[in-house]
Amino acid sequence: MSTKMPTPPKKKRRAQIAETYRMAKKGDPRLGLILLGVFVVAAAIGFALFWFLPGPDLIFAIPGALLFGSLATLIVFGRRAQTSMYTQIEDQKGAAAAALQMLRRGWVSAPVIAFNKQQDVVHRAVGRQGIVLIGEGNPNRLRPLMTSERRKHERVAGGAPITEVIVGRGEGQVPLPKLVKHLQKLPKAIRPAEMTDVVNRLKAFDATRSAVPLPKGPVPTNMKGMRQNMRGR
Template sequence: MARDKSASSNAPKTKKLRWYHQLWEAYKMTRETDPAVTWVVVGAFVVVVGIGVIVGVLLDAVIYFVLMSLPFALLVAMFLLARRAEAAAYSRIEGQPGAALAALRTLRRGWTFVEEPVAIDPRSQDMVFRGVGRPGVVLVGEGTGNVARLLESERKRTTRVLPTVPVTVIVAGRGEGQVPLRKLPAAVRKLKPRLTKPEVAEVTKRLQALGGARLPVPKGIDPMRMRPDRKGMRGR
């Protein structure tokens, strides 16, 4: 027992990643694809503090308004960094196989997406991913070749199993009628609920029988993980 205790005490401890470490990693990642992020963040901080100085001069209370402007300046700078980091994260995974699924993983509640495509074209690498939520079934296609044909085929297959369940088809991309990768989670989130929670569970169970393409998709970068920890920045 003594030997076990000494071994456990000598085991390396996992270093806790603090909020400023996450902030620095987010900044470095963003700067690789968005070199202007430094000037944007610093500029926003300076502008807000400058407004505080001007108001302080006009009201003859410079020190008070400068101190008041600092937390607001920091908040604005962190907000802009978070938005830029999110855009940079999406740009890093755009065009990679499974990018649509990586974007859809940012949907925290109400949706379940299988971890592999339900349809795939081996030649063009076009893929269709399937999710289930209260709005029904959503089929999201990515690719430039036969993705429309794949989506239609999968829609018909789903409708045969679930004839009364709404099926929404979305194509991720930058073409006409397509949804950009960054706006994909918002487009799914806007769908109106049509099913109850028990019905969602039943639909999920019935769709499991359909299976998928049985081809694992490389896990992409979760853009939401690139955001700084706001609770940590508030000292919580």
């Protein structure tokens, strides 16, 4: 009986980075040239810095150049890959749900908690900032839907603040690429224990509601895959 050998971590990590690169390159065709340029410039700076250190110059200069180049390339790669993913999904239905997957630990998100016949949708995120209702679609149609959801959530919020956010490029809206940062910058209003209580209240509340069928069309999952690949998960 043959057993399958586990994939070595280094090979798995390389495959994950390669997959992320292929995904990002679809929305950023010049990504390879940009990363090459960043590596060369950063490596040159690193080489120059370490060259002037006292001692055996090349022993420090060459590793220093590689270190500076690799670090700068990874930073730029991560940022441009994320931007590319947002560009690819921004006009898709459920794009905000995909973006919410990029929230750091400390947040609990629930996609598509409500939607109407025109497929305008409301998502929810819960953190130390309280409850955030995120709407995407036509702002005029979203208003009654958001108001209805706010009233329902006020009954179980236990005093936690409820914030409404509409994703879009219009006045008073939050662009998709800035959604995660916008949520994270909201002022913290509840303690961790209170957040746990709110999450439990919402779970019980959701269980009493009829299951919400997903609107037509796939919800993008690119962002979650990109995040996991960049973190090596």
